[in-house]
Amino acid sequence: MESSKEQAEKPLISKGIDGFFRDIYYIFRFISRFFKEVLRPPVEVKEFIRQCYLVGYKSLALITMTGFITGLVFTKQSRPSLAEFGATSWLPSLIAIAVIRALAPLVTALICAGKVGSSIGAELASMRVTEQIDAMEVSAINPFKYLVVTRIMATTVCIPVLVGYTGLVGLMGSFIDVHMNEQTTLTTFFQEAFKNITFLDFITTGVKAVVFGFTIGVVSCYQGYHATQGTQGVGKAANISVVISMFLIFIEEIIIVQISNSIR
Amino acid sequence: MKSFTPEINMNEKVIDIRDLYKSFGSNHVLRGIAIDVHKGENVVVLGRSGTGKSVLIKIIAGLLTPDSGYVNVLGREVDKLDTQGLRELRLKIGFCFQHGALYDSMTVGENLAFPLKRNTPHIKNEQVKRMVNVVLEAVGLAQTINQMPSELSGGQRKRIGIARTLILRPDVMLYDEPTAGLDPITCTEINNLINEVQRRFNTSSIIITHDLACAKAVGDKIVVMKEGQFVKQGNFNEVFSTEDDLIKEFYDYNFIQ
Numbered sequence: 383m384e385s386s387k388e389q390a391e392k393p394l395i396s397k398g399i400d401g402f403f404r405d406i407y408y409i410f411r412f413i414s415r416f417f418k419e420v421l422r423p424p425v426e427v428k429e430f431i432r433q434c435y436l437v438g439y440k441s442l443a444l445i446t447m448t449g450f451i452t453g454l455v456f457t458k459q460s461r462p463s464l465a466e467f468g469a470t471s472w473l474p475s476l477i478a479i480a481v482i483r484a485l486a487p488l489v490t491a492l493i494c495a496g497k498v499g500s501s502i503g504a505e506l507a508s509m510r511v512t513e514q515i516d517a518m519e520v521s522a523i524n525p526f527k528y529l530v531v532t533r534i535m536a537t538t539v540c541i542p543v544l545v546g547y548t549g550l551v552g553l554m555g556s557f558i559d560v561h562m563n564e565q566t567t568l569t570t571f572f573q574e575a576f577k578n579i580t581f582l583d584f585i586t587t588g589v590k591a592v593v594f595g596f597t598i599g600v601v602s603c604y605q606g607y608h609a610t611q612g613t614q615g616v617g618k619a620a621n622i623s624v625v626i627s628m629f630l631i632f633i634e635e636i637i638i639v640q641i642s643n644s645i646r
Numbered sequence: 647m648k649s650f651t652p653e654i655n656m657n658e659k660v661i662d663i664r665d666l667y668k669s670f671g672s673n674h675v676l677r678g679i680a681i682d683v684h685k686g687e688n689v690v691v692l693g694r695s696g697t698g699k700s701v702l703i704k705i706i707a708g709l710l711t712p713d714s715g716y717v718n719v720l721g722r723e724v725d726k727l728d729t730q731g732l733r734e735l736r737l738k739i740g741f742c743f744q745h746g747a748l749y750d751s752m753t754v755g756e757n758l759a760f761p762l763k764r765n766t767p768h769i770k771n772e773q774v775k776r777m778v779n780v781v782l783e784a785v786g787l788a789q790t791i792n793q794m795p796s797e798l799s800g801g802q803r804k805r806i807g808i809a810r811t812l813i814l815r816p817d818v819m820l821y822d823e824p825t826a827g828l829d830p831i832t833c834t835e836i837n838n839l840i841n842e843v844q845r846r847f848n849t850s851s852i853i854i855t856h857d858l859a860c861a862k863a864v865g866d867k868i869v870v871m872k873e874g875q876f877v878k879q880g881n882f883n884e885v886f887s888t889e890d891d892l893i894k895e896f897y898d899y900n901f902i903q
Contacts, residue, residue, distance in 0.1 A: 424767070508750075509749075509750075512745060512747060512750075513743045513744075513745070513747040514747050514748070514749055514750070516704075516709055516741075516743070516747065517741070517743060517747035517748075517749075517810075519708075519709060519736070520707045520708075520709065520736055520739065520741040521736070521760075521761035521764070521765070521810070521811075521814065522733045522734075522736040522737045522761070522764075522765055522814075523760075523761060523764045523765075
């Protein structure tokens with residue numbers, strides 16, 4: 383019996399490649415469990431709202447500052463090039479396309495991957511290594527539903543809202559610069575800004591935001607929920623949550639942009 | 647020794663384990679464990695670190711699955727239960743973790759109310775408050791209700807951990823190293839509390855420890871574990887009137903001769 387067990391533990395290809403495919407299988411199993419649990423009552427409204435507060439409201443200050451500076455700096459950097467062709471009147475339109483199509487979702491997602499992803503990864507990992515998750519299980523509480531489903535839902539719902547907010551704040555940053563240089567009014571700025579923005583742009587950005595939010599939630603919850611190696615595992619879970627989330631966000635960005643361009 | 651005679655019903659087995667095996671890779675942790683725990687009985691499992699004591703109670707609570715063997719708790723075979731069956735069984739099992747495992751983000755009161763509210767959705771807030779106060783008083787820590795776990799001492803955390811399990815009125819208590827890392831006075835308080843829980847709530851318990859003073863104070867039956875197997879069992883005097891090196895070593899180390 384022991385020898386058959388040892389045989390079963392021998393890698394099929396190599397330890398690293400086997401481990402990679404095993405991880406992918408476990409992540410898909412984790413995601414499928416999320417979809418099963420999310421539809422099953424009871425709904426964890428209180429914990430979901432608490433997580434929305436932590437993911438959304440607690441990120442507002444950082445998002446505001448980053449979004450505003452991104453819009454302002456991008457406008458300042460673009461001005462000299464456009465001024466060469468006497469095309470500074472295109473600035474609102476250019477900035478709006480850049481901010482709404484790319485900068486808002488990407489900047490928000492990267493900031494949330496760092497702030498929210500690491501926090502969720504570390505919190506769940508710490509709960510795992512201090513046996514708090516086991517304590518929930520033995521108290522007949524479903525820790526997956528209470529801890530994981532609420533956090534993934536919160537990131538999936540709140541990050542799109544934050545993306546919209548970042549876009550608005552970024553455009554306000556741009557408006558400040560345009561107003562100081564061309565004395566453009568707010569109404570004119572926004573009329574010009576949205577001239578070249580299509581419905582598809584909003585849809586694409588919305589899809590990106592939802593996908594990024596879901597990715598951050600899944601990756602950080604998975605890393606935290608399956609943490610091992612005591613306190614060292616907590617730091618590792620937080621770190622890997624950020625690195626993998628950021629990597630996946632860029633991959634997803636490329637895929638979604640390719641799809642939207644093929645539709646356009 | 648105990649200051650009271652527990653009401654042990656030798657005809658009613660609450661835990662019945664036979665031929666239990668569990669391995670982690672090539673590490674064979676449990677090798678054919680067999681144990682009975684009767685209604686109202688405190689069974690102490692003694693052994694050095696890494697002998698599989700905690701694995702045993704994690705299998706009883708359904709946190710780990712055995713490789714093979716028969717595990718029956720309160721008339722149900724644990725590894726054959728579905729999710730709902732396991733949930734129902736766990737309501738009758740209280741598991742006290744080594745470091746308390748209190749929820750960091752909740753106050754003591756919320757820690758206690760949480761499993762109660764989750765498992766009895768229609769319970770009124772006044773009733774929850776009353777039950778929280780009752781169990782907090784039972785462990786002598788009523789004044790900590792609004793404190794965060796980080797503000798408690800190691801002994802207090804363990805007592806709150808015990809209170810959190812008591813709030814669901816379990817029939818079986820599983821204690822994982824209840825006195826580890828505590829000073830002798832706090833150890834005595836925890837031992838008294840374990841006995842008080844047995845007397846007041848008529849629970850059956852498995853106490854995992856390597857502390858002989860604890861074993862002597864709370865155990866109605868002592869089981870000594872070595873390399874994944876039980877090597878000796880009986881009451882304290884029976885177990886320690888032996889020439890077995892491991893048991894003598896244990897006894898000498900604990901200086902309670």
